[in-house]
Amino acid sequence: MTSLYDEVQAAPGEGVPTRRVTIKVNGDDRTVDVEPRLLLAHLLRQGLKLTGTHTGCDTSNCGACTILFDGRPIKSCTMLAVQADGHSLETVEGLASASELHPIQEGFKQEHGLHCGFCTPGMMLAAKALLDKNDNPTEDEVRWALSGNLCRCTGYQNIVKSVLWAAEKMRAESK
Amino acid sequence: MALDEIKIGGLGASRRRVEDNRFIRGKGNYVDDIVLPGMLHMELLRSPVAHARIKSIDVSKAYDIPGVRLVLTGEMMAARNLAWMPTLSYDTQAVLATDKVRFQGQEVAAVIADDPYIAKDACQAIVVEYEQLPVIVNPFQAMESGSEVIRDDKENQPGNKVFDWEIGDKAATDKAFAEADVISKMELHYPRSHPSPMETCGSIADFNRATGKLTVYMTSQAPHIVRAAVAMVAELPEHMIRIVSPDLGGGFGNKVPIYPGYVISILASILTEVPVKWIEDKTGNLISTGFGRDVYLQGEMALRKDGKMLGMRMKTISDHGAFYADAQPSKFKIGLMHSAFAAYDLPAAHLESVGYYTNKAPGGVAYRCSFRVTEAMFFQERMVHAAANDLGMDQAEFRRINLVKDDMFPYRTAFGFLTDSGQYGKCLDIGMKAIGYDTYKAEQAEARSRGKLLGIGISTMTEPLGAGNSREYDILGIKMFDSAELRVHMTGKAILRTGAMNQGQGHQTTWAQIVAHELGIPADDVTVEEGDTDTAPFGMGTYASRSTPVAGAAVAMVARKIRAKARKIAAHLLEVSEEDIEWELGRFYVRSNKERGVTIQDCALAAYSNMPDGMEPGLENNAYYDPPNLTWPFAAYFVKVEVDAETGVWDVLKVVAVDDCGVRINPMVVEGQIMGGLTEAYAMASMQYQTYDDEGNCIGSNYMDYLLPTAWETPGFELHEVVTPCPHHPIGAKGVGECATVAGPAAFVNAVVDALGHLGVRNIDMPMMPNRVYEALTTGKDISGMPPVKMGD
Numbered sequence: 001m002t003s004l005y006d007e008v009q010a011a012p013g014e015g016v017p018t019r020r021v022t023i024k025v026n027g028d029d030r031t032v033d034v035e036p037r038l039l040l041a042h043l044l045r046q047g048l049k050l051t052g053t054h055t056g057c058d059t060s061n062c063g064a065c066t067i068l069f070d071g072r073p074i075k076s077c078t079m080l081a082v083q084a085d086g087h088s089l090e091t092v093e094g095l096a097s098a099s100e101l102h103p104i105q106e107g108f109k110q111e112h113g114l115h116c117g118f119c120t121p122g123m124m125l126a127a128k129a130l131l132d133k134n135d136n137p138t139e140d141e142v143r144w145a146l147s148g149n150l151c152r153c154t155g156y157q158n159i160v161k162s163v164l165w166a167a168e169k170m171r172a173e174s175k
Numbered sequence: 176m177a178l179d180e181i182k183i184g185g186l187g188a189s190r191r192r193v194e195d196n197r198f199i200r201g202k203g204n205y206v207d208d209i210v211l212p213g214m215l216h217m218e219l220l221r222s223p224v225a226h227a228r229i230k231s232i233d234v235s236k237a238y239d240i241p242g243v244r245l246v247l248t249g250e251m252m253a254a255r256n257l258a259w260m261p262t263l264s265y266d267t268q269a270v271l272a273t274d275k276v277r278f279q280g281q282e283v284a285a286v287i288a289d290d291p292y293i294a295k296d297a298c299q300a301i302v303v304e305y306e307q308l309p310v311i312v313n314p315f316q317a318m319e320s321g322s323e324v325i326r327d328d329k330e331n332q333p334g335n336k337v338f339d340w341e342i343g344d345k346a347a348t349d350k351a352f353a354e355a356d357v358i359s360k361m362e363l364h365y366p367r368s369h370p371s372p373m374e375t376c377g378s379i380a381d382f383n384r385a386t387g388k389l390t391v392y393m394t395s396q397a398p399h400i401v402r403a404a405v406a407m408v409a410e411l412p413e414h415m416i417r418i419v420s421p422d423l424g425g426g427f428g429n430k431v432p433i434y435p436g437y438v439i440s441i442l443a444s445i446l447t448e449v450p451v452k453w454i455e456d457k458t459g460n461l462i463s464t465g466f467g468r469d470v471y472l473q474g475e476m477a478l479r480k481d482g483k484m485l486g487m488r489m490k491t492i493s494d495h496g497a498f499y500a501d502a503q504p505s506k507f508k509i510g511l512m513h514s515a516f517a518a519y520d521l522p523a524a525h526l527e528s529v530g531y532y533t534n535k536a537p538g539g540v541a542y543r544c545s546f547r548v549t550e551a552m553f554f555q556e557r558m559v560h561a562a563a564n565d566l567g568m569d570q571a572e573f574r575r576i577n578l579v580k581d582d583m584f585p586y587r588t589a590f591g592f593l594t595d596s597g598q599y600g601k602c603l604d605i606g607m608k609a610i611g612y613d614t615y616k617a618e619q620a621e622a623r624s625r626g627k628l629l630g631i632g633i634s635t636m637t638e639p640l641g642a643g644n645s646r647e648y649d650i651l652g653i654k655m656f657d658s659a660e661l662r663v664h665m666t667g668k669a670i671l672r673t674g675a676m677n678q679g680q681g682h683q684t685t686w687a688q689i690v691a692h693e694l695g696i697p698a699d700d701v702t703v704e705e706g707d708t709d710t711a712p713f714g715m716g717t718y719a720s721r722s723t724p725v726a727g728a729a730v731a732m733v734a735r736k737i738r739a740k741a742r743k744i745a746a747h748l749l750e751v752s753e754e755d756i757e758w759e760l761g762r763f764y765v766r767s768n769k770e771r772g773v774t775i776q777d778c779a780l781a782a783y784s785n786m787p788d789g790m791e792p793g794l795e796n797n798a799y800y801d802p803p804n805l806t807w808p809f810a811a812y813f814v815k816v817e818v819d820a821e822t823g824v825w826d827v828l829k830v831v832a833v834d835d836c837g838v839r840i841n842p843m844v845v846e847g848q849i850m851g852g853l854t855e856a857y858a859m860a861s862m863q864y865q866t867y868d869d870e871g872n873c874i875g876s877n878y879m880d881y882l883l884p885t886a887w888e889t890p891g892f893e894l895h896e897v898v899t900p901c902p903h904h905p906i907g908a909k910g911v912g913e914c915a916t917v918a919g920p921a922a923f924v925n926a927v928v929d930a931l932g933h934l935g936v937r938n939i940d941m942p943m944m945p946n947r948v949y950e951a952l953t954t955g956k957d958i959s960g961m962p963p964v965k966m967g968d
Contacts, residue, residue, distance in 0.1 A: 015241075037292070051208035052201015054424070056373045057457040061878030064373055092201030105199040109191050112847045116679030117198030118205065118373040118424030147887035150878070152373055152425050153679045155854035156886040158847060 021085045025050070026094030034081045041065040041076040043084075044091060052092035052121045056150070063149030066122035067091050073129040075148070092121035095128070103169040104128055104162070113162030115153030123149050127163045135171050139164065177695075177759035184698030185691040185760070186906060189843035192684040193703075194422075194677075203422045206377045209392050211450040214379065215244055217440050218294035219459065220284040220301050222276035225312070225534040225871020226325070227305035229272055232284060237297040242289035245447055246297065247439060249273035249283070259328075260408050260438055263400075263431070263650055266337075266499035267329070268537060270435045276305070277325055277497035278536050279871050280462030282435040287443045287451055310871040311335065314471065314494045314531035325497060325532045335532045337499045340508040343525035343590055348477075351486025351523045355477035359562040364940050364960035365550045366864040367469035367494070367535075369881065370542040372678075374424020375460035378437045379452045380444035389444075390417045393437055396430045396676050397716025400650065402708045404433050409441060420706035426678035427855075428540040431502040431718050432465045461881055462873045465502065466865060467542025469494040469535075470509075472554040476562045482576045484562075486523040487516055487589070489554070493530045498537035502718070503546040504648040504655065510539075510547025511639050513590035515555045518599060518637040518809065519577045524589035534871045543855055543916040545719040548638045556634040556921030560928065561937055570633050570925070571607055575600060578635065594637055594807045596899045602811040602833040603635060605895050609831040610813040623933065628818040628952070629828075630930025634922035635812075639805040640910025641724025650715065654801070657721070658712035659729035661690065661737055662795035665783040667776030669694075670702045671733075674714010675726035677705055680912060681844045682722065686730050688840050689906060693734030694741075695761020695775050712797055720910030723840065724901075729800035731905035736796040741778035744794075747787035748773050806901045806909035808836040812853075812922040818930045823949025825927050827857070827890035832919075835897040836911035837904065842896075848912045850892050856919020858884050862942050 018033045025048060032047055044050045044067070053076060056064035060078040067076045068090035095102040104124045107113065114120040123146060130137060130145035137145070142163045143156070151159060184190040197203050234246040249271035252258040259267045272283050284301050288294040309323040316322060317335035326332045352358065378393035389411055395401050398418040406413040423430060436453045443451040455464075474489035491509055495501065503510045509528040516524060542549065563573035578599040579586045585595045607613070615631055622629045645654035658674040671686055687701035705711055714726060738758070745763035746753040749771060757766050764772030773781075782794035813831040818824075832849055839845045855863075862882040865875040875881030900907030920941060927943050928936060936951045940960035947958045 035292070045207075046210075049210075050201070051205075052203075054205070054374070055207075056375075056424075057878045059457065059877050059879055062373060062457075092199075096200055101199065108199050109195040112192070112843050114195060114198055114679075115681070115847060115851060116373070116423060116425040117194065117203045120198050121201045124199070143886040147885040150373065150883050150885060152371065152427065152855070152883070153851045154847060155850035155852075155892065156889045157850050157891055160886060 019082050021081055023084050024088040026090055036080065036082050038081045039077055040079040040081045040084050043081040044076060050091050050093050054118055054121060056118065061150065063122045063126060064119050066125045066149060068125055068129060071129070071132065073126045090125070092124060095124060103166040104131065106169065107162040107166035111158050111162040111165050113154065113159045119149060119151045123151065123159055127166065131167055131170060135167055135174070137167060178761040180692060180760055183691050183695065184688055186688060186838065186840055188688060188841065190684055190688060190698060190841055192681050194681065194683045205374055205422050205424050206379065206392055206394055207454045209379055209421065211379060211381055214450040214452050215287050215289060215447060216291040216294050217285055217287045217443055217451050217453040218291060218298050219282050219436060220298040221459065221463065222272065222279060222281040222283050224276060224305055224307055225279045225310045226277060226308040228275050228308060230304040230306050233302040234284065236300040236302065237286055240293060240297045240300060242293040243286060243297045244289070245287040245443060246301070247271060247285040247443060252442065255442065257408070257438065257442055260433065262498055262500035264499045264501045264503060265505065268498040268500055270438050274328060278534050279873055280459065280536060285439045285443065287447060310534045310869070312533055312535060312867045312869060312871050314492050314533065317531035317533050325534060337495050337530035337532055338508040340528045341526060342513045344523055345525045347523035348486045348488055348525040351477045355485055356480040357478040357565060358475050359478060359565040360475045361558040361561045361938065362473035363554065363557055363938055365468040365470045365472060365553055366866065366941055366960050368467050368542060368859055368863055369461050369865050369875065370427035370429035370467060370540065371461065371881065371883065372425025372427055372429055375455040375457055376430060376434055376436060376464055377454040378440045379450055380440040381450040382444040382448065384448050388415050388417065389441065390419065391437070391441060392419045392421060394423055394430045395420045396423070396426045396678055396718050398676060398706055398708050399674060399713050400653065400716060401433055403653065405441065408438065418708045420676050423678035428467065428502065428542045428718055429465050430678065431540055432500055432538065434464060457878065458876050462876045463536050465500065465538035465540030466536055467540055468550055470550045472550060474554065474558055476558055478562055478566060482566055482568050482573055484519055484521045484577045487521055489515060489524065489526045491528040493528065493539065494533050494535065495530050495539050496533055496535040496537040499530070500537040501539035502541060504642055504650060505652065506647060507546070510541065511545055512547045512551045514548055514592060514639045515551035517588045517592055517594055517639070518579060518635060520579050520583065521589045526590065535867055536873065541719050543852065543913045545638060545640050545642065545913060549917045552636045552638060552917045553921050555636065556918065557924060557938065560925045564932065571603060571612060574633065574635050575603060578603070592639060593804060595804060595902050597637060597807065597809045597835060598897055598899050599635065599809055602809055602835055602897050605897065606811040606813045606831050606833045609893060609895060610815055610829060626820055628820055628930040630816050630818065630926040632814045632922045632925030632929055634918045634925060636918040637807045637809045638914060638917050640720035640808060641802055641806045642719055642721055643802055644804060645801045653715065655715050656799050656801040657714045657725035657729050658797065658799045659726060659733045660712045660797040661733045663737060663779045665780050667696060667779040668700045669696055670704065671730065672704045672711045673726045673730060674712050675705055675722040676717045678717060680717065680722060680848070681841065685840045685844055686727070689727060689730045690734050692906065693731055694738055720912045723908050724806040724904060724910050725800055725802055727908060728802060728905050729798045732800055733796050733798035736798060737794060740794060741775055743787060743790065744778040744781045745773050748777060748781055803903045806837065806904060808834065808909040808911055808914055810834050810914040810918045812918055814922040814926040816926040816930055818927060818948060818952065820952060823945040823952060825943065825948060830890050830892045831895065832892060832915060833895040833897060834911060834914055835899050836914065837899060837901040837909035838907035840908060845911055846894050849894055849915050852913060852915025853892050853919050854884065854889050855916045857889060857923060860920045860923035860941055860943055862944065864942050
C-alpha cells in the first residue's frame with residue numbers, strides 16, 4: 001500500500017479524513033489511502049512516484065497532466081484521486097513495454113515533436129486517445145484532438161507530424 | 176579513410192535527439208520530480224493588492240495547523256539581512272515584503288510544512304493588514320509630478336524614474352531630418368507578455384549542517400550566476416554552494432533572474448536543517464516572475480523621395496514594474512534596443528530611452544530575445560512598413576533599396592554595432608517567390624472586389640546574438656564568455672561539459688555533433704552534461720541565443736586543443752615528426768603515405784598507455800571562449816492573411832520563413848527552434864498579452880485569461896534556408912533560437928495592416944484581437960494599446 005503521507009510522516013495528521021481508493025494504473029492494481037481533497041495528478045506523482053505526468057497550470061488549460069481514464073483523455077490536475085476509485089488509468093509510463101517504444105513515442109522522436117519535454121507525456125496520451133479511435137486521422141483531426149494541450153517550444157507542426165508518423169506505423173503494424 | 180561526417184552525427188546531421196529517450200518515456204528529471212529524504216514543502220503568501228503599506232502580519236493561526244514547521248516573514252528575513260536582494264540590473268528587490276507591497280503577487284510570507292497542501296492551508300491562515308496606497312499601472316502615471324513614489328525604500332530616488340539613457344549621433348540625425356524629403360512617423364505599444372514556460376519556477380534547497388554544503392536544485396537558465404549571487408547575498412563560501420539545474424520545462428528568459436522563492440527556500444533549509452522544496456503555481460509564475468516587453472515606442476524616419484533612408488529618431492518609454500530586474504548586460508539600460516535598423520543602410524540614428532517603476536511585477540527579461548531586441552525589431556519593421564506606404568513604395572522594393580548589400584560587410588550600423596555577414600537580398604527573393612509576391616497585388620485587388628480583405632506582411636531583420644564580447648558585455652561585472660571541458664576516455668569515448676544550460680534546445684545532442692565534427696568521435700560516443708556547478712565549467716548560461724555562438728564555439732575550441740595533443744601522440748605512434756602528419760575526419764596519417772595512419776581512438780588509448788616521453792598523460796582540456804563579436808543571423812518572414820470584414824477575425828493563409836543563421840549544426844533542431852519562435856510571434860500578434868486594471872490587478876494571471884495558442888489556432892510554417900557562415904565563429908554558426916520570436920510579430924501585424932491599408936489604417940497594436948481589428952476596419956482609425964503614447968517633445 002502506498003500513502004501520500006509516507007513521504008513525511010507515519011500517519012495523517014489528527015482529524016484528517018482519508019478515503020481508500022483502488023485503481024488500476026498501467027495494468028497494476030494499486031490501493032491507497034488518500035485525503036479526499038487530494039488531486040489525482042498529485043497521487044500519481046507523489047504517491048505512486050509516476051513523475052512522468054506533469055502539472056503545468058492547475059486550471060486544466062495546459063494538458064501537461066493528461067492521462068487516460070478508462071481510455072479517455074482527462075486532465076488529472078482537476079480530478080480528485082477519489083473520483084478515480086475503481087477506474088483504470090494509463091500514464092506515460094505505461095506507453096512503452098520494457099523493450100519496445102509505442103509508435104507514438106517513436107514518432108515524437110523521429111519527427112522532433114518535443115523540445116523541453118514537459119508537455120510531451122500529456123501530448124502523447126491525448127494522441128493515443130485519438131489514434132485508438134481513429135488510426136488514419138487528417139492533420140485537422142490531429143490538431144483538434146491536441147487542442148487541449150499547450151506546447152510553448154515546438155509550434156505544434158512537428159507534434160502533428162509525430163502523431164501522423166505514429167498513425168502510419170500503427171496502420172502498418174495492424175495489417 | 177575519412178569518416179562520413181553525417182553518419183557519425185557530425186555537423187549538418189539531423190541527428191535524432193539523445194534527450195528524447197528519457198522525455199518520451201516520462202523519465203525526464205524536472206525539479207518537481209526530485210524527492211529528497213525528509214523534505215519539507217514551502218508555499219508563498221502573495222499580496223492580493225498592488226500597492227499598500229503593511230500594517231501588521233499575524234502568523235499565529237498558521238502555526239495552529241498541524242504539520243506547519245516554520246513561517247517566515249519579511250521581518251525575519253530582515254533580521255538575517257535577507258529582506259532585500261540585488262537584481263541583475265543593479266537595483267534591489269524585496270525577498271519578503273517588510274515595509275510595503277509594490278505589486279500584486281509580491282511575496283509577503285512563506286510557510287514551510289510537511290505537505291504542500293498543509294503549506295497552502297497555512298498561507299490562508301496568515302492575517303495581513305494592508306493600508307492601501309495609490310496604484311500606478313503605467314509609465315505615464317508614474318511620470319506625473321506628485322505621483323506616489325513607489326520606491327521610497329531607495330535614497331535619492333527621483334520620483335518613479337528608473338533611468339534616462341541615450342545613444343547615437345544626435346547632431347547627425349538632426350542634419351538628416353533637415354535634409355529629408357519625407358518624414359514618416361510611427362508610435363506603438365509593445366504590450367507586456369509573459370514568457371510562460373510550461374514548467375513554473377521552483378527549487379529544492381538542501382543545506383547540510385554537517386558538511387556546511389548548500390545544494391540547490393532549481394529552475395535556472397544560468398546556474399553559475401546563481402552560485403555567484405548566492406555567495407554574495409547569503410554570504411556562504413562559493414565552494415560550499417552547489418547549484419544544480421536539472422531538466423528545465425522551458426525557459427524563454429523567464430528562468431534567468433533570481434527569484435525570492437529560491438532565496439527563501441535556501442534560508443528555510445538552513446533554519447530547518449532539512450531539504451525544502453518550493454514549486455510555484457502557475458498564477459504565481461504569471462503574476463510575479465520575469466515578464467517581457469511593456470514598452471511604448473515612438474519614432475520618425477527621415478527619407479529621400481527615391482526611398483533612401485536618411486535618419487531615424489527613436490524614443491522608448493518602458494515599464495519595469497516595481498523593481499528594475501531586467502536581465503541584461505550592465506552597460507545598457509534598455510538592453511540592445513539600439514540594434515534597431517541594423518539590417519538597413521541607415522546613415523544616422525538617435526535613441527532616447529526612459530524607464531519607470533510601476534506597481535506591476537518586476538522584470539523586463541529577454542523573453543526569447545537578445546535583450547529587448549524583440550521590441551527593437553518590431554518597431555523597426557512597423558516603422559519600415561509605414562515609411563514605405565508614406566512614400567507610396569512597394570514594401571519589398573523599399574526594403575531592397577535600404578537593406579545592407581552583400582558587399583558592404585563588415586558594416587558599421589548607425590548605432591555603432593558591426594554586422595559582419597549576410598545575403599539579405601537573396602533571403603528577400605526566396606521569401607517573395609515562396610509567398611507568391613509577384614501576383615499578390617492583383618490577387619489582393621481582385622479579392623477586395625469580392626469584399627475579401629487579403630494582406631501580406633514582410634519582416635526583415637538581423638539581430639545581435641551571442642553576447643559577449645567581454646569588452647562590452649557583462650552581467651553584474653561578470654564578463655559574458657562561456658566555456659567547455661572535454662575529457663576523452665582511453666577507449667575514445669568522451670564526456671563534454673559546458674557552462675550553458677539546456678532548456679529544450681537540444682544541447683545534449685548538438686554539442687556532441689560539434690565534437691564529432693572536430694575530432695571524428697561519433698556523436699553517440701560523447702556524453703554531454705550541463706547545469707551542475709560542481710562539475711560544469713563556469714559559464715553564463717543559456718539565453719539571448721548565446722549558446723551556439725559562445726558555448727558552442729568553446730566546444731569547438733576545446734576539441735581543437737584535444738586534436739593538437741592527439742597529433743603529437745599520432746606522430747609518436749607513427750614514428751614521424753608532427754610536421755609530416757595530416758588530419759582527416761577521425762584520423763591522422765603520414766603525408767607521404769596515406770595508408771599509414773592512426774585513428775583518434777588510437778591516440779586516446781595511447782594518451783593513457785603509450786605516451787611520448789615527457790608528455791603529460793591523459794586527453795582532456797578546457798576552453799573559455801570570448802567571442803570577438805556578436806553573431807548576426809538574418810531573417811525574412813512573410814505572412815499572408817485574410818481578414819473577415821464582418822467580424823475582424825483574421826486567418827493566416829501562409830507563413831514563409833527564410834532564415835540565415837550561418838552553418839546549421841543540426842538542421843532538424845534549427846527548424847524546430849524557428850517554428851517554435853514563429854508560434855510565439857503568432858501568439859503575441861494574436862492573443863498573448865498581460866494587462867492590468869486600474870487597481871493593478873493582473874488580468875492574465877492564469878491560462879484562462881492569459882491566452883496561448885493551441886495546435887488548432889497555430890498556422891503551419893514553410894521554412895527556407897540560406898547559409899552565410901559567420902566569419903568569426905569557429906564553425907561558422909550564428910544564433911537562431913529567437914529570430915522568429917523577434918522578427919515574426921511584425922510580419923503578422925504588417926499583414927493585417929496591409930489588408931486594411933486601403934481604409935487608411937496605419938497601426939493596430941498587439942494583440943490584434945478581432946474586436947480591435949473590427950474597430951479598425953469599421954472606423955478606419957488606428958487602434959493603439961492603452962494609454963495613448965505622448966510625444967515627449
